[in-house]
Amino acid sequence: MKKNVFILISLILVVSLLAGCQSKGPDKLVVAARGGSHVTAMEAVKEAFEKEHNVQVEILGLEAADLKQKISLDAKNKNGAYDVIMADDPWMPEFSEAGIFANLSSLGVTEDADFEASSLALGKHPYATGELYALPFSGNVQLFFYNKQLLDKHNYEVPQSWEEVLSMAKAIHEKDGVAGYVIRGQQGNPIVSDFLPIFWAYGGQVFDENWSAQIDSEAGKKALNTYMELLAVGVNYETTDIVSSLSTGQAAMALGWPSWFITGEEASAEYSPVPAQAADGAEAFATGMIGNWMMGVTANSKKPELAAEFLTFITSREIQKQMVEHGGVPTRKSAYLDSELSAKYKHFPVQLEALENSVARPRTPLWSRVEEALGTELSAAIAGTKTVGDALSTANQKINQIMK
Amino acid sequence: MNLDSKQRFQWAMLAPVIVLLTGLTVFPIGYTILNSFTDYYYLANESKQFVGFANYIKVIQDEVFLKAVWNTVKFMVLAVTAEIALGLGLAVLVESLKRGLKILRISFLLPSLLPPVTVALIWQMMLSNHNGIINHLLSYFGGGPFNFLMDIHMAFYAILFIDIWQWTPFAFLLIYAALQAVPKLQYDAAKVDGAGKGRIFLHITLPNIMPSLLMVVLLRTIDTFRLFDKVNILTGGGPANSTTTITQYIYRHGVYNLQIGYGAAASMIMVLLVLTFSIFYIKRSIGGNGHDLRY
Numbered sequence: 031m032k033k034n035v036f037i038l039i040s041l042i043l044v045v046s047l048l049a050g051c052q053s054k055g056p057d058k059l060v061v062a063a064r065g066g067s068h069v070t071a072m073e074a075v076k077e078a079f080e081k082e083h084n085v086q087v088e089i090l091g092l093e094a095a096d097l098k099q100k101i102s103l104d105a106k107n108k109n110g111a112y113d114v115i116m117a118d119d120p121w122m123p124e125f126s127e128a129g130i131f132a133n134l135s136s137l138g139v140t141e142d143a144d145f146e147a148s149s150l151a152l153g154k155h156p157y158a159t160g161e162l163y164a165l166p167f168s169g170n171v172q173l174f175f176y177n178k179q180l181l182d183k184h185n186y187e188v189p190q191s192w193e194e195v196l197s198m199a200k201a202i203h204e205k206d207g208v209a210g211y212v213i214r215g216q217q218g219n220p221i222v223s224d225f226l227p228i229f230w231a232y233g234g235q236v237f238d239e240n241w242s243a244q245i246d247s248e249a250g251k252k253a254l255n256t257y258m259e260l261l262a263v264g265v266n267y268e269t270t271d272i273v274s275s276l277s278t279g280q281a282a283m284a285l286g287w288p289s290w291f292i293t294g295e296e297a298s299a300e301y302s303p304v305p306a307q308a309a310d311g312a313e314a315f316a317t318g319m320i321g322n323w324m325m326g327v328t329a330n331s332k333k334p335e336l337a338a339e340f341l342t343f344i345t346s347r348e349i350q351k352q353m354v355e356h357g358g359v360p361t362r363k364s365a366y367l368d369s370e371l372s373a374k375y376k377h378f379p380v381q382l383e384a385l386e387n388s389v390a391r392p393r394t395p396l397w398s399r400v401e402e403a404l405g406t407e408l409s410a411a412i413a414g415t416k417t418v419g420d421a422l423s424t425a426n427q428k429i430n431q432i433m434k
Numbered sequence: 435m436n437l438d439s440k441q442r443f444q445w446a447m448l449a450p451v452i453v454l455l456t457g458l459t460v461f462p463i464g465y466t467i468l469n470s471f472t473d474y475y476y477l478a479n480e481s482k483q484f485v486g487f488a489n490y491i492k493v494i495q496d497e498v499f500l501k502a503v504w505n506t507v508k509f510m511v512l513a514v515t516a517e518i519a520l521g522l523g524l525a526v527l528v529e530s531l532k533r534g535l536k537i538l539r540i541s542f543l544l545p546s547l548l549p550p551v552t553v554a555l556i557w558q559m560m561l562s563n564h565n566g567i568i569n570h571l572l573s574y575f576g577g578g579p580f581n582f583l584m585d586i587h588m589a590f591y592a593i594l595f596i597d598i599w600q601w602t603p604f605a606f607l608l609i610y611a612a613l614q615a616v617p618k619l620q621y622d623a624a625k626v627d628g629a630g631k632g633r634i635f636l637h638i639t640l641p642n643i644m645p646s647l648l649m650v651v652l653l654r655t656i657d658t659f660r661l662f663d664k665v666n667i668l669t670g671g672g673p674a675n676s677t678t679t680i681t682q683y684i685y686r687h688g689v690y691n692l693q694i695g696y697g698a699a700a701s702m703i704m705v706l707l708v709l710t711f712s713i714f715y716i717k718r719s720i721g722g723n724g725h726d727l728r729y
Contacts, residue, residue, distance in 0.1 A: 095690055102477055102692055128477035215584060217672025266584045271564035280564065399691055406498065410674035413586040 057085045059333060059340055062101055062112040064323055065091030067289065067357035068168055072344060074356040079343045085336060094118060101328075105130045110330035113337035116167060119152040119322045124395035126155035131163035131326040137338035139165070142362075144347065146385045149322050149361045157393040164326030165345045166361035171384045172227060172319040175291055175299040176283045177276050180206065188300075191307040192231050192256050195283060196263075202282045203263035209281035211264035212272050213257065217409035220268070222401050224285055225408055226391070227317040229253040232308045236392050236400070241433050245404065246419075246426035252308065254411055254418045261412055273298060287321065289359065292377050301377060303384045320388035322361065396432050403428035470698035477692055489699035499700065501675045502683040503707065509594060509679065510658040510711070516598045517654055518647065521605025526639070528606075529613045539610070546603040550663040557596045558583070558668055586673045593664050593677055601657070605650050612646035613639070652715040659708050680704045 063069050069091035076087045090112075092100060098121060104111050105128060117125055125131060134153075141150065141162060149166035151158035176188065180202055189195045199210025214224040226236075234249030244250070267275060273290050275281035277298040291299050306314040325345065327337040343349060350358065350365045354375065360366055366382040391397060404425050411421035470489055474482035493499050528538055545553070560567050561582040572578035582592040620638045629637070640647075662681040665671060671678030671686075684704065688697015709716075 099689060099692075105477065124477065127479075129479065130477075215673070216670050217674070218670040220670070221672075265563065266581060267563060268558075268583070271562055275564050402686060402691075406672075406675060409672040413672075413674040413676070415586065415674045 057083075057333065057336065059085050059087045059113045059336060060111060061087060061089045061114040061116075061340075062097060062104075063089055063091055063116045064094055064097055064118070068116065068323060071353040071356040071358035075344070075349050075352050079340055083336065083339065087340065101125070101130065102128075105328070105330065107330060109332050110328045112328055113331040113333055114340055115326060115328055117164065117324045117326065119320065119324055120391045120397045120401075122152055122164065122324060123155065123157070123393045123397065126163050127395050129329055132329045132331065132334055132338075134162045134165070134326065134338065134341075137327060137334055139338050139342055144362045144364050145345075146361055146363055146366075146382070148320055148385055148388050148390070152320070152322055152390060153324050153326070157390070164324035165341060166322045167325040167345060168323035168359045169361040169381070169385055170287055170289065170321040170323065170359055171381060171388045172223070172285055172304055172321065173288055173301045173380065173384055174283070174304045175276055175286045175301050177279050177281065178300040180208070180279055180282045188302045189283075189305055191305050191310050191312065192228055192253075193309040195305060196256060196259055199260055199263045199282060208279065209264040209275060210283070211260040212275060212281045212284040213261050213264060213266050213412070214268065214272060214285070215261070215266040215409065215412050216268055218405040219401055220405075221408045221412070222405045223319055223321075225253065225257055227285060227304045227319055227389075228257055230315050230317045230389055231304075231306060232256075233313065233315060236404075236429075237394075237433075241394065243426045243429035243433070245429065246422040250422045251418055254408070254422060256308075257408075258412060258418070266412065288377060288381060289357075294357070295374055295376070297377060301380055303380065303387060306387070316387045316389045318384040318388045320385065320390050394433070399432045400429050403432060466698045466701060469695050470702050472695045474695035474698075475692060476694050482695065485695070489696050490703070492696065493700045493703060498675055498678065499680075499683055499703075502678045502680045505590065505675075505677060506659060506661065506679045506681075507707075509590070509597075509661060510655055512594055513597050513601070513658045514651060514654045516594075517602045517605045518609075518650060520598065520602045521607075521609050521650070522647070524602070524606045525610040525613055526635070528610060542606055543603045545600045546607075548600070550600070551667065553596065553600050554664045554667040557592075557664075561592060561668075583668050584673060586676050589669050589673060589677050593661075593668060596664055596668075597658065597661065601654065605654065608646050608650050609643060612643040616642040648715060652712060655711055655715075656708060659704070659711070680707070 061072065063072065069089050072087075072089050076089070079085070080087055097116065098118070101112065101115050101117070102125075115130075139162065145166055146169060149169055153162055153164035153166060154160045155163050174188075181188070181198070184198070184201060184205070186198050189198055195211065201210070202208065203210035214220045229236075229245075229249060232249040232253045234247060234253060235244050238244050265275070265281065267281075269286075269290060272281075272284050272286060276284055276291070285304060288301070291297050291301065304317040304319075306317050325341055327334050327341060331337045345361070347362055347364050350360045350362050351368060351371060352358075354360060354365065354371055359381075360378075363382065365371060366378045372378040392400070394400065407416065407421040407425035407428070410416040410424075411418055416424070469482075471484055471486060472482040473485050473489075524542060528535060528542070531538070548556075559565075561569075563569060563579055563581045563584070566582075568582070569579040572580070580588060582588050616639060620642075621634060624634050624638055660681050661679045662685065665677050665679050665682050666685070669677045671682050680700070681704070684697050684700045687693045687700060
């Protein structure tokens with residue numbers, strides 16, 4: 031009896047295994063994406079594409095550094111594991127030069143003027159003028175966040191210059207005993223992203239036209255002094271604490287990314303574009319750092335045409351509007367200007383304005399190394415282990431060495 | 435079985451191990467050494483070039499690497515010393531208890547069962563300057579708030595404390611197991627001879643558990659040399675490189691920036707450093723004189 035049962039189970043197992051091998055399911059498209067709300071938004075809308083093309087879309091949500099590493103390692107394989115990939119915009123020059131992306135024009139994807147121009151420019155190589163390799167998927171841009179109650183209490187308007195930010199921060203700190211300003215001073219990408227908008231407002235540029243570092247400049251010194259003065263009347267927090275301190279009135283002002291403070295229709299702090307001037311009456315510069323997540327087709331995809339169709343689908347007008355409901359951040363002007371959406375999502379006009387006046391980080395394949403060198407020196411300056419002059423001069427030397 | 439067939443049988447039995455060792459250890463080490471003499475950048479379109487000792491010279495001249503070495507060695511010495519001392523103290527304490535042994539043993543072990551990433555994230559929340567429970571508790575007693583992870587005078591010691599919290603139980607477990615094996619007769623004889631607690635500990639307990647103690651030192655030395663997760667999550671190596679470690683340096687260059695050649699050179703230097711620190715123990719374990727490390 032036992033023997034018969036054993037034979038029967040074995041037969042069933044073998045038959046199901048063979049059936050499994052023979053059955054041909056729908057094609058599969060693999061998307062390597064930045065984890066979090068991007069994945070949630072894509073998961074919510076992908077079904078229509080799957081049905082229309084009889085394909086299964088598998089979306090892998092990865093942490094940023096992990097995503098970069100996995101995409102890079104897979105790039106050398108003849109048949110790639112991923113068909114569609116997301117990339118943080120500063121990675122674009124490195125990825126495009128390494129041939130990781132397929133040329134979208136050759137796959138029939140055409141430029142669409144509805145994409146916000148500064149976002150679309152990020153997907154071209156060379157920047158803004160070259161061939162199209164990726165489309166903007168998520169239109170992140172830095173904003174200036176503030177606690178309205180604290181500013182109202184002192185009858186302050188939203189500051190337009192960094193000197194104004196500093197004087198307001200000092201007054202709020204002295205009178206209310208709370209942090210006037212919060213810097214995000216963790217070594218590496220955080221401190222660089224937090225400092226550069228101030229540096230740009232002082233008219234600074236990381237490189238001149240010959241890719242020679244310009245950090246050790248008058249603008250650099252003034253900006254870093256302002257940054258340190260802001261810290262003196264404020265605090266140095268990581269993301270979670272920045273959001274909670276501003277939301278609860280324990281801090282007055284900070285720079286941040288919209289997704290930190292704005293969830294759906296609700297915002298836990300007020301916002302405006304990043305102040306564009308160093309001082310009142312001074313020249314205004316574009317200061318809001320753009321931080322779009324781009325999306326492209328891998329050069330080693332086994333199904334490039336299908337992947338390109340998915341890319342067109344997921345970045346289309348209609349789908350972008352749908353994804354907003356699931357945490358998506360549009361990159362199309364039509365989505366920001368949509369009367370229904372902008373009535374619901376009050377931050378859309380400000381975010382579009384910020385995108386239109388945004389600044390991209392320098393478009394060099396070596397940016398991650400430059401950022402690391404600059405971040406180390408800025409961290410040394412605010413920690414007090416180096417003077418402003420020493421930190422900027424060392425940063426300049428290191429960056430020039432990297433760029434050689 | 436004649437000599438030839440015996441030898442063939444021996445080789446046949448050894449073959450899977452040799453293949454595995456070659457594939458998983460010998461080849462990767464050889465390949466890493468080879469790459470360390472090249473300018474290998476993973477995404478480069480051109481093939482890698484031989485650059486001699488250029489990577490090694492650049493690594494050694496890099497002040498960030500030197501800082502990383504100093505931080506790692508300082509961390510290793512402090513962490514291993516504290517973990518062994520606390521582990522030994524706890525083991526002796528638990529050994530002397532008559533009740534509640536099981537509960538204490540399990541609760542002591544809990545931190546070492548958690549993955550390092552989870553530990554880092556939990557402590558990040560607890561040490562938060564604004565919302566963290568530690569600062570809330572300190573403010574209750576009139577202290578703080580302290581910016582544990584962003585303050586140059588505190589960040590290193592905050593990570594050190596977390597490591598000690600996580601790995602003292604590991605030291606405790608091995609030392610406690612060794613304590614169980616000390617012959618009770620020796621204690622009885624010492625008591626009959628009128629020896630005090632201090633003398634019994636120094637002349638009976640300590641010599642008996644010495645091999646295990648040295649093993650714990652070796653394992654923790656190697657492990658603390660690899661400190662990475664906590665630093666990468668909690669401080670990113672800052673402020674001002676005060677918490678950067680060798681493994682984080684290697685990760686940043688070799689893994690994140692894909693400079694394989696440069697990362698390989700830094701890795702080889704790290705291997706040499708670990709060997710230098712471990713050679714004393716390895717010599718003892720191979721030589722077998724004095725307290726051998728068999729466990």
